[in-house]
Amino acid sequence: MLNNMAASFLISPVKISLVFFTLFIFTPRINFFQLSGGVSDLRLDVLSMFLFWAALIPYLCFKKFKVTNPWVLFFIFLWFQVALILPITSSHPFNALGQILWYSSMIACVWLGYDAGRIKTSSALKIVVYFSALNSLMHLSGLFLYHFLGIYTKHLWFGFFHVPSPFAFVVAIGFIMMIHTWEDSAISKRIFITLFVINMSALLLSDSRVGAGAFFIALIISKINNVRWFFAVGVAALASLLVKSKALSIFLMDFETLSADPSLGVRFSNFVRYLEWVDLEKFFFGGGALSFLEYSIQYGRPGHLDSFYAKILSDHGFIFTGLVLLGFVAAMLQSLSRNYRLAGGLALVVFIAVFSLVNEALSSVKSGHFAFFALGLCFFVAHHKVIKKTT
Numbered sequence: 001m002l003n004n005m006a007a008s009f010l011i012s013p014v015k016i017s018l019v020f021f022t023l024f025i026f027t028p029r030i031n032f033f034q035l036s037g038g039v040s041d042l043r044l045d046v047l048s049m050f051l052f053w054a055a056l057i058p059y060l061c062f063k064k065f066k067v068t069n070p071w072v073l074f075f076i077f078l079w080f081q082v083a084l085i086l087p088i089t090s091s092h093p094f095n096a097l098g099q100i101l102w103y104s105s106m107i108a109c110v111w112l113g114y115d116a117g118r119i120k121t122s123s124a125l126k127i128v129v130y131f132s133a134l135n136s137l138m139h140l141s142g143l144f145l146y147h148f149l150g151i152y153t154k155h156l157w158f159g160f161f162h163v164p165s166p167f168a169f170v171v172a173i174g175f176i177m178m179i180h181t182w183e184d185s186a187i188s189k190r191i192f193i194t195l196f197v198i199n200m201s202a203l204l205l206s207d208s209r210v211g212a213g214a215f216f217i218a219l220i221i222s223k224i225n226n227v228r229w230f231f232a233v234g235v236a237a238l239a240s241l242l243v244k245s246k247a248l249s250i251f252l253m254d255f256e257t258l259s260a261d262p263s264l265g266v267r268f269s270n271f272v273r274y275l276e277w278v279d280l281e282k283f284f285f286g287g288g289a290l291s292f293l294e295y296s297i298q299y300g301r302p303g304h305l306d307s308f309y310a311k312i313l314s315d316h317g318f319i320f321t322g323l324v325l326l327g328f329v330a331a332m333l334q335s336l337s338r339n340y341r342l343a344g345g346l347a348l349v350v351f352i353a354v355f356s357l358v359n360e361a362l363s364s365v366k367s368g369h370f371a372f373f374a375l376g377l378c379f380f381v382a383h384h385k386v387i388k389k390t391t
Helices: 002-010 013-025 044-062 070-089 093-119 121-149 164-181 189-204 209-222 227-242 248-252 255-259 262-277 280-285 308-334 338-342 345-355 367-384
Strands: 031-034 041-043
Touching: 013 044, 013 093, 013 121, 013 367, 041 044, 044 093, 070 093, 070 280, 070 308, 093 121, 093 367, 121 164, 121 189, 121 367, 164 189, 164 209, 164 345, 164 367, 189 209, 209 345, 262 308, 280 308, 308 345, 338 345, 338 367, 345 367
Parallel strands: none
Antiparallel strands: 031 041
């Protein structure tokens, strides 16, 4: 039996890549030291990502790409623009190479998610659903230990990410996938209800207003004909009056509180600095990898822009950013069709597009890979599964 399994993996690079992808996303975030000239630490999950990169090489070499598919051409074109232009515009070749490999592995996760669904749909969906649920359970456990027992456990708060935004990003993506495809993932109704409560509780206690807001916006749009989801949003809005939660405060915000919000003020100030920094060449082709560190200020020092769109505009320019925006629009239009909508495609694309307005999780280690994997898997479900009509 072991020999048969070994032989199967030797001739199946996609299975090897899937194993290392799973290992990568479940690797804890343990910091070693700060990288010089960067904004991230060298961490255990980053080292695990290097192993995942290595596993992707044979997978991509043996992968047969259907070049007549518009999405294949779109991603290949985006990759070529990054690979050819970034080394020219970047001031540090090492940063350019790292970002090329980084983005390449995230784009590859679209095909990996699709092929994982082809191998066994239920197993691939369980990777997404259970990873999201484990993050939620870790966070809720950390909150319980702190508020009821007085024990502060920083390695449990916000799951594997230790910070609110990427945690909420991943929880919401897994939650959306579970809501739309739980029958395909072969989980029982009892487990579904349990995970529903766990994920909803974790999301509403995540300290991420954009995570909660984008999640409910995505569900309302994708479930526009389902009264139950409007009821769920109403319950969440009512809870914001009774429970002290930063995520729930999104329901209490108006234009005045939004305009006075400190985090939005920082983003606006950094955009003004961008306008002072940018020239014609940088506007069209970008300033290269980590160019935002030349002008962006967070807590009194160079830091992230906290917007995916602002980040790619700074690093890759208007042409690349315009193509990404067109990709989001095309994906939304395609997801309006019945199969994509029922598979969660519309909700996923809307959530990611809205969330990315004020956060960079889509281009971050692990959370970005997870999102692209989930999108690829969702596309497979929409293409190849017969989805029962729901109300």
